Amino acid sequence: MGHEHGSAHGHSHTHGHSQTHGHGHPHSHSHDNPDSEPLPPALDPAVPTSELPPAAVDRRRFLRSAGLLGAGAAVLGVTASTGIGSAAASPLGGRGSGRVPRGGYTWLAGDHHIHTQFSSDGQYRVIDQVRHANAYGLDWVVITDHGSEVHARIGVEKVNPDIVAARRDTPDTLVFQGLEWNIPAAEHGTVFVHPGRNEVAVLKQFEVDYDGSPLATAALNEQRAIQGLHFLAGSVSRRRVQDALMLANHPARKGIDSPHEIRGWRDAEPRIAIGMEGAPGHQAAGMPKAYGPGGGRGYYDGSPGPGSFPGYPLESYRTFGGFDWMTSTVGGLWDSLLAEGKPWWISANSDSHSVYADTSVRGENTFATAGRYGEPTYRTAGPNLGSGDFWPGYYSRTHVGATDFSYAAVMDGLRAGRVWVDHGRLLESLDVRLRAGNREVPLGGMLTARRGSQVELVITVVPADTPNWSELLPRLAKIDVIRGAVTGPVGDRDVFTAPRTRVDQTFDVRGRTGEIRISYPLGRLDEAFYVRLRGSDGNRLAPGLLGAAVDPAGPAQDVVGDADPWQDLWFYTNPMWAIPA
């Protein structure tokens, strides 16, 4: 069960070796594999800082201050053969080493849900998306064009050279190839693989055999979705690809991901199906009509249809503080999964198709014949205020605690749940530990300790200290600690409440700047429980859907046609469990 962060990786961090995860897999990724990328400029000591583009300067500062360049660089697998370990470790530009919480992980921001001209509703080149993602500070992205008959036949192959070129052109942003899976009998999902010789072949076969779009209606059943996950797992175990992951996208948008389907994916292949979008993309879609699309935030503006799970309440079709109902409801669906004591993680992505106020238009319609649209052209009609998306990294970020800057490490970090997400760059950095005695685990970890041990939550957070991409400086107002009992496997697989989960404590941090350290005692470890964090700028608060006793000041339901995303910012972390031994 244990994560084998062994000495072979040369990790110097002192924590985490006691953590266990429910996935039951050995780490088989070697960091010196042939697919390792060349050294990104930000990490390359031969490139002077004055020669770096602004995003890379930020990244180098970040890595230095985190102790990940210089003396600490041994943890960076990719640097092992390049001699960077002898580089100077002094922080740059007055950014002290206290700025970024230590702990052996470098937090790589990314986005696993991005469309290009290879989607029937897309527009941009791969390089357009990747360069914007890079400029807005993302370290990794996944290109996820829609599964379709045309994409399976043409696009999935034809997009690959563009992705390979983007890897070369933006070496400090990792670019995965994936696709947006039409999950048989369910919503969309992200599927992506580790780069390598067979990345296209595996994705193509997966799409042909398991995507809901090319498939005949009769094959659109829940079992087919499970078989697709088995196919991905088999592709990894047979070493056709080094790794593969699946996450459910906009899970509550149309009510068609039932609780038992989500549990089914998780339990069928826990190494592959690891989570869901906690916050969907399309976060600009709720901008008022006067200067925006005037739709539902996230394009969550539907109501129950024939494919919907009949048990879901109408609220589930809307977002709350920009987050999906499954995640935003304290004691709701996500908590009901976590209360089983099994991992299921959340992310936050752009779902970028067409960007709010962008000045380009889709190119010539050659989709059916060429598998993609032509090159986008300049929009002479002025900025497009009817689009509801942001560029990757502009608003939504998924931060992954990685052991090095590599494809494998991003996938490992995602699978381990060392993940927190934010909107509008609400936080500069975040480090969370669950501690008992001399043992501790990071986000996503399971801490096992002697029954009766005192358990403590240790939070180190730096609220935003630079403006975000909307040029406003977000102000973190509060941090909520959400705690739930682990009640074990559910009898009814369609359960979507966790009656023993609630907001346990709220820390008011208004006006605080710089690094905030919070040690919060969680008491004696008598029964298994989990904790997760959430925080807000405090602009829009409302009692939770399960009552003020469960969540006195949670996210408010977003108003269709009147949801300015910059005025309602949240961060969420993944959970950590404490298990009495």
Add this chain to the structure above:
Amino acid sequence: MSAPALVVGVDVLSETLREVDEVADHVRRLLEHAPGTAVVATHLSRCGPVPHLTVSVALPGADPEAVWRGGVAAVRQRWPRAAVCCGPRSTGPSSTSGGGSVLAAAQGVAAHVGRTSGRLVQFPGSLGLTGTVPLARVVAQTAVDRVEVLGAPCPDDVLLRTREHVRPTWRGGELVLVVEHAAGGVLVPFESPTPTPCCADH
């Protein structure tokens, strides 16, 4: 709604709300003897391999035989594979393999008669719900029994922007309209007339 009405059930395997609304409107025009008198509802059905939507139309004071020979024949002409239930008679495929299902149509009729579930497209008073109206008018002047506001509470004198699309639902015998807040301090019915479709060109 006082006199018992003939309820006709029609299943043509509609897949979306927009699609079933078009079918419901068409069926109503083929069956309704006096404009505005029918009560038209749609129902979720899980009969057959694919979940879908059916239509039920209540015709106050209608004669089953006359409707069967007239309106139902017209419905069958428009949708040759439709399943239709009309009083004691029914027609159409017995399963959903390629056509509507008599069972699904009959279940819609039962839900309509018992007001246990269903989504109303036309109901007493619904023709007056156009433009922007005081919310209080919904309960005062239509068959809607209760309005439920999602999200924050609202003042008594709030306005409802109907968007010409008001779809209350039966819940345990009660007709409930769920509304939510919208831009400009008004309410709108929860169900949007133009929801964003999957993979739309948004």
